[in-house]
Amino acid sequence: MNGMIAYQVRADRWKATLLATCAAFLICGSARNAWAGSAEEDFPVEAHVQATYVRQLKPSFSAAYSGPNSLAAERAYGYSFTATAFFGARLGHGWEAYWNPEVTQGDPLSDLKGLGGFNNGESQRTAGPTLKGYNARAYVRKTWNLGGEYEEQASEANQVRTRYAAERVVVTVGTVSVLDIFDALDYSRDPRTQSLNWASLTYGAWDYPADARGYTRGAAIEYISPGWQVRAGHFAMPKESNGLALDSGITQYGQMIEAEHPYGIAGRDAVVRALVFRNRVNAGSFRDALSVANGGVPDVTQVRHLQSKSGFGLSTQVQLASDIGAYVRAGWNDGDTETYAFTEIDRSLAEGVLLKGGRWGRDQDSAGLAAYFNGLSHDHRDYLAAGGQGFFLGDGRLSYSTERILEAFYSVGLVRRTSVSADYQYVANPGYNRDRGPAHVFSLRAHVEL
16 A cells, blocks of 8 residues: 555656646747747847756665765655746846746755765755745846957847847846856856756855755846956855845855956867855854864754855866867865855865767767765864764764765757756765765756757
8 A cells, every 4th residue: 555655656746747847848938939039030038948857866875874964875766857937138228137937846865965965956946746936036137348349149048149248347136046157167067958966066165155946136246358257246145054035135145256267278268267255144163063062962053153154166167179178176165164055065176078979970969077076174074973963964973084976977969959868976975974885876867948
């Protein structure tokens, strides 16, 4: 009887996912056809849509012990589904407006516990097996064109068809993902079409401002020129660690500044970026929690007060050939306080390569290989070794070692920007614990965009 009930629950989830996918494409596809217009008509309103489904399997692995926030050692399954509509409008005089309604559904592996580098970048948007909708983004953008040649910008998600001067100033205000603007590596940023791991989205050590779904409110200003790009932002942090409700941005906030400079290697395009950030949040210090515990089990939630976390990131991307790109990212934060908005990584190094399928006669295919090295500060290690629990981590004790993850994927391009991907991730020392693992995660991903 229990098996039949479980089977019915799984079947209902598959049906809900299928119905949601069909509804998203019918509604948003119709809107796009009705509003997008042709290039010759220069229609001021445009629409796009995407849907992504990820199914995951983690076989069982050996573990000397497990705690409340451990990666589950037994065999486990997970899935995520997201569908997003992207509406954009040119308002004239350099103004643009964007709105993204989104629906999500999912059941993440191990309830998002036990890893620094989680294995599905889409899972942060999901919140259970019931399909839920919300406004992901709603913002305006103003561009002041300063000079230089004008560049044609094609229509795509959150970008209306328009022209920009090579030198310009851009201001964005509203609800966005900070990663729409900062650390925008071409070869590692989108879990819907590229690598899946959270450490592939941005610097793992950057506790970037976001609610539990990855979005926030605030403003950013950018100076863009052929030689340099500089951008700065001020965005709201959640009221509570990894919560959905955002602070006003006055008391708890994240600030960042990024500089970007293009360069060339043997005639190939390359970019180097440097980012510094500072968060002001009501967070607990690991060292304070250990002191108050006085040899007992520490609890970082009991020593929270308004304080800052700061850090930096360096990255570069290089076009090795017309169809091969590579990148390296390195990040660091002070590691004094609990993670508040992203994931429990204090030191991060990621490197990878992305290949397009034209090299082997499959123009719509792509393949990627990446390695992630995640670490913790000494205070963070001591806290977990003493039995402390973080938002995502807590094995009850800790035999520390760097968490090392290798990820490989292959994406088969189908019709109309549709793809199916297979992804594999090898996780050594999950949750920074050499007494557990290694773990293996296998994923299948289906993605469509119009």
